[in-house]
Each structure stands twice: as C-alpha cells, then as structure tokens.
Amino acid sequence: MLKIAALEKLVHELSHLPGIGPKTAQRLAYYILKSPAEYSQHLTEALQRVQSEVHTCPECFNYTDAVICKYCEDPHRQSDVICVVEEPMDISRIEASGAFRGRFHVLHGAISPLEGVGPQQLKIKELLAKVNKGVAGDGPAIREVIMALDADLEGDTTVLYLTKQLQDKSVRISRIAHGIPIGSDIDYVDDRTMGRALENRVEL
Amino acid sequence: MLKIAALEKLVHELSHLPGIGPKTAQRLAYYILKSPAEYSQHLTEALQRVQSEVHTCPECFNYTDAVICKYCEDPHRQSDVICVVEEPMDISRIEASGAFRGRFHVLHGAISPLEGVGPQQLKIKELLAKVNKGVAGDGPAIREVIMALDADLEGDTTVLYLTKQLQDKSVRISRIAHGIPIGSDIDYVDDRTMGRALENRVEL
Numbered sequence: 001m002l003k004i005a006a007l008e009k010l011v012h013e014l015s016h017l018p019g020i021g022p023k024t025a026q027r028l029a030y031y032i033l034k035s036p037a038e039y040s041q042h043l044t045e046a047l048q049r050v051q052s053e054v055h056t057c058p059e060c061f062n063y064t065d066a067v068i069c070k071y072c073e074d075p076h077r078q079s080d081v082i083c084v085v086e087e088p089m090d091i092s093r094i095e096a097s098g099a100f101r102g103r104f105h106v107l108h109g110a111i112s113p114l115e116g117v118g119p120q121q122l123k124i125k126e127l128l129a130k131v132n133k134g135v136a137g138d139g140p141a142i143r144e145v146i147m148a149l150d151a152d153l154e155g156d157t158t159v160l161y162l163t164k165q166l167q168d169k170s171v172r173i174s175r176i177a178h179g180i181p182i183g184s185d186i187d188y189v190d191d192r193t194m195g196r197a198l199e200n201r202v203e204l
Numbered sequence: 205m206l207k208i209a210a211l212e213k214l215v216h217e218l219s220h221l222p223g224i225g226p227k228t229a230q231r232l233a234y235y236i237l238k239s240p241a242e243y244s245q246h247l248t249e250a251l252q253r254v255q256s257e258v259h260t261c262p263e264c265f266n267y268t269d270a271v272i273c274k275y276c277e278d279p280h281r282q283s284d285v286i287c288v289v290e291e292p293m294d295i296s297r298i299e300a301s302g303a304f305r306g307r308f309h310v311l312h313g314a315i316s317p318l319e320g321v322g323p324q325q326l327k328i329k330e331l332l333a334k335v336n337k338g339v340a341g342d343g344p345a346i347r348e349v350i351m352a353l354d355a356d357l358e359g360d361t362t363v364l365y366l367t368k369q370l371q372d373k374s375v376r377i378s379r380i381a382h383g384i385p386i387g388s389d390i391d392y393v394d395d396r397t398m399g400r401a402l403e404n405r406v407e408l
Contacts, residue, residue, distance in 0.1 A: 005269065009254075043218070064208060065209065
C-alpha cells in the first residue's frame with residue numbers, strides 16, 4: 001500500500017512486536033523516518049548491543065550481561081528457596097515487593113498443549129536437576145520451591161506437572177496466593193478470584 | 205531497575221516511539237530478546253535500509269525511494285490540482301478513497317505556536333513557489349489547492365495562513381468537508397462536528 005519497499009519492510013518487521021498491529025507499525029515507521037537519523041542509529045545500536053551482550057544465566061535462566069546473574073551471584077540471598085517464574089520479566093515484579101530474598105528459576109514459558117509447548121521446551125529438567133543435586137549433596141540443599149506462575153490454564157497445568165515431579169524429593173512446594181488484590185473493592189472482584197479467596201482464607 | 209545496561213538502553217530507545225510508554229517498551233525489549241536472533245537482525249536491517257533508501261520527493265516532499273515520487277511522476281494524474289496534507293502518511297488515506305487524481309504537497313507538520321512550529325519550519329514556501337511558477341508560466345498552471353489538513357487548532361491555523369498567502373494568486377482554494385462520518389449514528393456525533401455539518405450543509 002505504501003509502495004516503498006524499504007518502508008513496507010520496516011512496517012512488516014515492527015508489526016511482529018506484541019500489541020503492535022499493522023496500523024501502529026505504520027505510525028511507528030513514519031515516526032522513525034521523521035526523526036533525526038541519530039534516533040534510528042541509537043535504536044540499531046541498542047538492538048545490536050542487546051543481541052551481543054545479553055544472554056541467559058546458566059544457573060537460573062534469567063537474562064544477564066555477566067557470567068552469572070546478580071541474583072545467583074549475591075551471597076546474601078538464601079540459596080535454599082527457589083522462586084519459579086515463567087519469564088525473566090516476572091522477576092522484577094517479585095523483587096519490587098521486597099518480600100523474597102532467595103534464588104529464582106525462569107522456565108521461559110508454561111506448558112501449553114494448544115501451542116505445542118511441552119515440559120521439554122521449558123527449563124524444567126534444569127530445575128529438577130538443581131533440586132536433585134541438593135538431595136545428593138552436590139549443591140545447596142533446596143528447602144522450598146515457590147511457584148510464582150500466571151493464574152491461567154497454562155500456569156495451573158505447569159504447577160500441577162512440577163508438583164508431581166517434585167513430590168518425592170522432600171522439598172516444600174508452595175504457590176503464591178491468589179485472592180482479592182490489595183486496595184480493590186469487593187464489588188468488582190470476579191467470581192473465580194472470589195472463589196479462590198474464600199477457599200484459601202487465612203485463619204486470624 | 206533491570207540492572208542490565210544493554211537492555212535498559214533498548215527500553216529507553218523504544219520508549220521514544222509514539223504511544224509506547226516505559227512498560228510497553230520493556231515488554232517489547234523482552235520480546236525481542238526472547239525471539240530468535242534473526243528477528244533482531246531483520247529489524248536492524250529494515251531500520252538501516254529505510255534510513256539509506258527513503259528520502260523526500262523534491263517536488264511534493266512525500267517519502268520515496270526513487271528520484272521523484274510515483275504521484276509526481278505519473279503523467280495520468282492532473283497536474284493542475286494540488287492536495288495539501290500535513291504528513292506523508294495522510295496521502296495513503298486520500299488515495300484509498302479513490303476520489304482524488306491530482307498531485308500532492310506534504311507540509312511536514314502544521315503551524316503550532318505552542319510547539320514553536322512556524323510557517324518557516326514547514327514546506328510552505330515550496331508550495332507558494334509551485335503556485336507562483338504556474339502563474340509565471342514556468343511550470344504547470346495550478347487551478348485548485350485542496351487543503352486536507354487535520355480538523356484541529358493547528359490544522360485550522362495553517363489553513364488560515366495558507367489561504368491568506370494564496371488569496372491573490374487567482375487559484376481556487378478549498379478544504380475537505382467536515383461533517384458526520386458515513387455510517388455513523390447522529391446521536392453519537394459531538395457538538396462541534398454537528399455545528400460544522402449544519403454550517404456546511406449541501407443543497408439537494
């Protein structure tokens with residue numbers, strides 16, 4: 001429609017990004033064209049730098065630009081508690097709460113038969129190996145595995161699978177609580193959340 | 205917050221794009237990291253190609269990858285009618301309607317005293333030169349200038365300024381009609397649009 005091959009290619013590439021449709025991609029491409037050439041250069045450099053410098057931590061599979069990530073490196077963090085998350089991005093949410101000072105383990109997704117994602121595609125065997133090493137005495141003993149996975153079908157399936165795999169390892173397995181968000185009005189809470197909140201009520 | 209310099213830089217650059225806040229920029233950066241390396245390469249190539257191949261047409265200031273743009277080159281288009289638009293992107297909307305077969309002229313913005321954009325920053329003197337050339341017989345005679353500018357304060361100001369400049373050139377000056385959009389419900393039309401629609405009513 002634009003009839004300029006280079007511009008159409010940029011729109012095509014930008015529209016692969018999540019939440020960016022063809023219309024928004026077109027707006028972004030025109031913005032980049034209208035901007036001084038330095039902006040495009042900065043963006044290109046940033047893309048190349050991320051690709052060359054950032055990789056996954058061999059311990060927890062979080063993103064890092066060092067040999068191992070800062071959470072795995074920090075000697076002041078508890079090494080006997082592992083918080084399992086779906087994506088590296090989830091770590092910053094958990095860190096922001098200030099309520100967790102252990103290690104992380106990033107699965108890089110959740111089990112989703114519909115999208116063809118099975119346990120083999122995720123960093124599950126690495127998590128099990130870490131727990132096994134602790135049991136065998138080859139690594140730090142793991143006391144607890146906290147599942148901080150999404151509260152959707154894929155998250156639930158993954159929690160179920162991991163629980164089954166970890167059952168006989170004599171580690172405590174827990175999942176972050178689902179319930180009414182702090183500061184929200186009970187009137188506006190959906191049925192399933194209310195169901196969970198009642199089910200998981202805490203004794204006072 | 206992410207503590208990975210390369211990733212923070214990419215988030216920073218992405219958040220300059222229109223409609224992309226820091227949160228969305230973070231989501232996009234993580235998506236790029238998660239994608240195969242080819243995606244990042246394709247995006248980088250597309251950015252570089254756009255920067256090196258696309259420039260503005262010396263006639264109408266639309267974007268093109270040729271010497272002059274396809275609208276200026278096409279001998280089947282009327283050369284005596286010029287449609288003035290704010291941005292190159294607006295041309296595709298006008299073309300899609302199929303109701304215009306003349307030339308274009310892109311101002312690359314609109315007069316906005318608040319943002320420090322005066323007539324000097326826009327391609328206004330080039331438009332006036334084109335009309336003057338026609339009057340002097342040095343170029344194609346211009347019969348009509350159609351203003352297809354945004355229906356906001358900046359668009360209105362620019363139309364007013366251009367009308368004043370073109371007044372004594374014996375060209376017809378018109379502006380695209382503002383009124384009720386086709387297919388829309390009169391109940392939902394705002395007051396100002398309704399005012400314009402009544403003002404500019406068409407005799408049947």
